[in-house]
Amino acid sequence: MEKREHAVVIGAGIAGLAAAAALAGHFERVTVLERDALPADPAFRPGVPQSRHLHSLMGAGQRALDELLPGFTDRLYEAGAVPLRTPYDHLWLSPAGWCHRFAPSHTVPSATRELFEHVVRNSVAEIGGVSLRDRTETVGLAGDAERVTGVRVRGRDDDRAEVISAGLVVDASGRRSGGRRWLRELGLGEPEAERVDSRPGYGSRLYAMPDDFADEWRIISIQPGEGQPLRGGALVPVEGGRWLVSLYGYLDDHPPVDEAGFLEFARSLRHPVLYDVVRDAVPAGPVHGFRHMANERYRYEELPAWPEGLLLVGDAVCAVNPVYAQGMSMAAMTAVLLRRLLGEGAGCRATQKEIAAGNERAWQVATGADLAYLGDTGDDAARDAGEYMRRLMELALVDAEVNRTFFDVMMMLTEPDALSSPELAARVAQGPARPPAGRAR
Known part of the structure; x- marks a missing residue:
C-alpha cells in the first residue's frame, strides 16, 4: 500500500x-x-502527573512495544530496568491470603x-x-x-x-x-x-536500596482485604538501585504526603512487612501524592x-x-x-x-473492582461472578497451574474467558486442597 x-x-x-x-x-x-x-x-x-507512582508493563504491553519498536525490551534493560519474575519474586498478600512461591511463569521489566x-x-x-x-x-x-x-x-x-x-x-x-x-x-x-470513581489516591516515594540487601523476594504487594479493606501498598525495585514504594487508599482514605504520615499509613497495612523494610531505609526523594484516578x-x-x-x-x-x-x-x-x-x-x-x-x-x-468499594455488587449474576472470582483466587494462591492461567490473564496475554473454562470451573468448585498459604517472611 x-x-x-x-x-x-x-x-x-x-x-x-x-x-x-x-x-x-x-x-x-x-x-x-x-x-x-x-x-x-x-x-x-x-x-x-501520575508518573511518579508505580507503573507496570504487562506481558502483552511488553510484547506490543517489542513489535512496534524491535529491541525495546533489551534497550529498557540496558537503561537499568529490573527483571521481575512472576510470581516467584513476589511477596504477595492478596485479598484471599498469601501466594505460594511458584516457579517463574512470566518475566517483565520494572522501572519508573x-x-x-x-x-x-x-x-x-x-x-x-x-x-x-x-x-x-x-x-x-x-x-x-x-x-x-x-x-x-x-x-x-x-x-x-x-x-x-x-x-x-x-x-x-x-x-x-x-x-x-x-x-x-x-x-x-x-x-x-x-x-466510576472509588475516590482512590496514591502516595509514593523512592528509597535507596541498601547495599547489603539480600532476600528471596524483589517485590512486596499488600492488597486491601480482611482487617484493612481500603488500604494497600507495593514496593518494587527500579533503576538506579532504588525501591519505589506506592501506597494507596480508597474512599478518600489517602496516604499522607508528610514523612511521618506516610510511614504510619504503611504501618497500618494488613501486614507490617512493607513497613518493616522501609522504616529504616534512606529516602531518595520526597513523598508525592496523586488523586485524579x-x-x-x-x-x-x-x-x-x-x-x-x-x-x-x-x-x-x-x-x-x-x-x-x-x-x-x-x-x-x-x-x-x-x-x-x-x-x-x-x-x-x-x-x-x-x-x-x-x-x-x-x-x-x-470498574468491576472499584464498584465493589462503592458497595455496588450489582445483580445476582454479578454477585455470583464475584463469589466465583473469590474462590478462583483462593485456588490460584496454592495451585501452580491455576496460578499460571490467572497471571496469563492479568498480564493481558490471555482473554478473561480462560478463567471460566469448564475445566477450571470444575477445579474451582472442588476448591483448594489446602487453605491459602500463610506466607509472611
Missing part, C-alpha cells in the same frame, strides 16, 4: 509515541506534538514511568520520518464535520499560531484532551461520558457522525484507575491494532469503534 504524506499525533506520552510508531509504516512523515518541554533524560513532566517513556521516546525518534516537536499546544482542529485536515497549534515560547496540515490526526493527549470541545466546534455533538471513558464510537482524518486513543478515550496497572499496556496494544487497521484500509469511524472494543476488557476489570 502506498504511503500517505503526513500524520500528526497530539501528545508524546506512551499512547502518542506508540501511535507514532504504528503510523510510521503508513505515512511518509509523522509529527508528534507535545505541550511540555521534553527532557533529554528520564524526568518528570507536568503532562504525566520516566524511564519507560524515555526509552520509548528515544526509540520512536530514531524511526525515519518521525519528528517530535515539544512546547507546542494544540488548540483546535482544521477541517469540517466530514474531514479533519490538520490541527491548529500555538507555540508556548512565542505564542505563534499556525495550522499544520495532515491526512490523519491522532489525539493521544490524555485526560486533558480537548477532543470533546473540538468535536463540538465541528458541530458533531458531545459523546456520552461514563465515570477515576475511571472515565467517552463513547466517541457512538456519535451519529464521525469525520475522516481523526482518531482518539489512550486516556483521551478511556482512562482507568492506575492502581490496576493497565494503562501503558492498553496504549501499546491499541497502537498495534491501529497499525493493523491502517494496513487493512479501515476508515476512521470503523477504527474508532475497534479502539473502543479493545478498551473494554481493561474497563471491565477496573
Whole structure:
C-alpha cells in the first residue's frame, strides 16, 4: 500500500509515541506534538502527573512495544530496568491470603514511568520520518464535520499560531484532551461520558536500596482485604538501585504526603512487612501524592457522525484507575491494532469503534473492582461472578497451574474467558486442597 504524506499525533506520552510508531509504516512523515518541554533524560513532566507512582508493563504491553519498536525490551534493560519474575519474586498478600512461591511463569521489566517513556521516546525518534516537536499546544482542529485536515497549534515560547496540515490526526493527549470541545466546534455533538470513581489516591516515594540487601523476594504487594479493606501498598525495585514504594487508599482514605504520615499509613497495612523494610531505609526523594484516578471513558464510537482524518486513543478515550496497572499496556496494544487497521484500509469511524472494543476488557476489570468499594455488587449474576472470582483466587494462591492461567490473564496475554473454562470451573468448585498459604517472611 502506498504511503500517505503526513500524520500528526497530539501528545508524546506512551499512547502518542506508540501511535507514532504504528503510523510510521503508513505515512511518509509523522509529527508528534507535545505541550511540555521534553527532557533529554528520564524526568518528570507536568503532562504525566501520575508518573511518579508505580507503573507496570504487562506481558502483552511488553510484547506490543517489542513489535512496534524491535529491541525495546533489551534497550529498557540496558537503561537499568529490573527483571521481575512472576510470581516467584513476589511477596504477595492478596485479598484471599498469601501466594505460594511458584516457579517463574512470566518475566517483565520494572522501572519508573520516566524511564519507560524515555526509552520509548528515544526509540520512536530514531524511526525515519518521525519528528517530535515539544512546547507546542494544540488548540483546535482544521477541517469540517466530514474531514479533519490538520490541527491548529500555538507555540508556548512565542505564542505563534499556525495550522499544520495532515491526512490523519491522532489525539493521544490524555485526560486533558480537548477532543470533546473540538468535536463540538465541528458541530458533531458531545459523546456520552461514563465515570466510576472509588475516590482512590496514591502516595509514593523512592528509597535507596541498601547495599547489603539480600532476600528471596524483589517485590512486596499488600492488597486491601480482611482487617484493612481500603488500604494497600507495593514496593518494587527500579533503576538506579532504588525501591519505589506506592501506597494507596480508597474512599478518600489517602496516604499522607508528610514523612511521618506516610510511614504510619504503611504501618497500618494488613501486614507490617512493607513497613518493616522501609522504616529504616534512606529516602531518595520526597513523598508525592496523586488523586485524579477515576475511571472515565467517552463513547466517541457512538456519535451519529464521525469525520475522516481523526482518531482518539489512550486516556483521551478511556482512562482507568492506575492502581490496576493497565494503562501503558492498553496504549501499546491499541497502537498495534491501529497499525493493523491502517494496513487493512479501515476508515476512521470503523477504527474508532475497534479502539473502543479493545478498551473494554481493561474497563471491565477496573470498574468491576472499584464498584465493589462503592458497595455496588450489582445483580445476582454479578454477585455470583464475584463469589466465583473469590474462590478462583483462593485456588490460584496454592495451585501452580491455576496460578499460571490467572497471571496469563492479568498480564493481558490471555482473554478473561480462560478463567471460566469448564475445566477450571470444575477445579474451582472442588476448591483448594489446602487453605491459602500463610506466607509472611
